[in-house]
Amino acid sequence: MASTLELLEEHRIFGGWQQRWRHQSAVLNCPMTFSIFLPPPQSDAPPPVVWFLAGLTCSDENFTTKAGAQRVAAQLGLVLIMPDTSPRGDDVANDSGYDLGQGAGFYLNATQQPWAANFRMFDYLSAELPELVADNFKLSDRQSVMGHSMGGHGALVLALRLGGRFASASAFAPIVNPTEVPWGQKAFAAYLGEDRQTWREWDSCLLMRDVEQRLPILIDQGDSDQFLADQLRPERLEAVAREQGFPLELRIQPGYDHSYFFIASFVEDHLRFHAKHLLV
């Protein structure tokens, strides 16, 4: 059955519109919200899209309200889509830790109970939500993806697994090698079980060795990020990219931490990077 959309909020901003919508997800088995920025029309052509996947503890609202992305997206004529980071609700499994369960879906398809009943964020973001927005908004097929931290991992995994879907990918402080760091190991053991072979298809450092399409990737990383040494390690993806011939640029930004102050400082560069690849 086709999912219907309920408008929760709408605000005029920089000549465009910021909206928040709710729908019933058949894939996740729960109601979901997403936010969308619609720029002022620049031509009769449907506008290209940049997806933003947020990090641990976030919803669709963190990037919407804290990144300050709409001014440049309006100038460039880019639609921004901000999904939630996990299934939600009283009937959905959860955990007391901030890094597992609701708000921590890790953009994968869980195979283990109790998570498997709802936690299928990869299927939701690769099929259900794109189809829903394509049915309800006038959007171009030219699309790119970006994200932060856990959402940077999600953006990289989506782009690498769905070869040809995205024109470019970018990330702020991404978890690039989740099979080898504590956040990823905790989440993957819970969602995927103890057989580490099954973890491989959700790790950008490992996926990058196996895919055909070498899409352009931009990564920004603050060198004062409290999670850099233990959880993020972007130099590992940079090394694989060099070995595999991916056009990946890793920029180390002095003094910046893991927060949305960091994202807000470089989001314009990311949107211009995507526009360059989307508006060709």
Ligand SMILES: N[C@@H](CCC(=O)N[C@@H](CSC=O)C(=O)NCC(=O)O)C(=O)O
């Ligand atoms: N212990 C912290 C950890 C949560 C945190 O830092 N979340 C980041 C993303 S971390 C990786 O995915 C975040 O974006 N937080 C939301 C924000 O608006 O800053 C805690 O529980 O606070």
